[in-house]
Amino acid sequence: MDGWVLLCDIDAARAGPHRVVVDGTGLVAWLAADGTPRVFADRCPHRDARLSAGYVEDGRLICPFHLWAFDESGLYVGPDGVADPECTVARFPVREQDGAIWVRDVPVPATSG
Ligand code: FES
Numbered sequence: 001m002d003g004w005v006l007l008c009d010i011d012a013a014r015a016g017p018h019r020v021v022v023d024g025t026g027l028v029a030w031l032a033a034d035g036t037p038r039v040f041a042d043r044c045p046h047r048d049a050r051l052s053a054g055y056v057e058d059g060r061l062i063c064p065f066h067l068w069a070f071d072e073s074g075l076y077v078g079p080d081g082v083a084d085p086e087c088t089v090a091r092f093p094v095r096e097q098d099g100a101i102w103v104r105d106v107p108v109p110a111t112s113g
Contacts, residue, residue: 023106074090
């Protein structure tokens with residue numbers, strides 16, 4: 001699987017949002033309502049909280065700080081249930097194979113100095 005990086009066992013995400021760091025970038029692996037994995041940046045677009053400290057409810061990843069909800073595609077979903085395409089979490093290509101979650105295209109943070 002050229003370009004794919006082994007992230008974690010799917011059981012880790014089955015237990016709830018699971019933080020993994022790849023090349024210095026924090027990611028959160030979680031399972032959508034249909035049981036398929038999603039991998040987002042582990043950083044809420046509101047105030048940078050770790051989404052991995054949140055929980056999954058009704059197929060949405062919930063931030064622990066102010067309870068913003070993000071759908072399976074990474075869009076913020078307001079209390080009215082309407083998704084906002086202007087407010088998103090970075091989402092990465094993901095696949096499941098042999099009980100493991102794989103990801104690709106994770107950006108490497110720039111280093112200073
Ligand atoms: S920091 Fe995530 S909702 Fe405020």
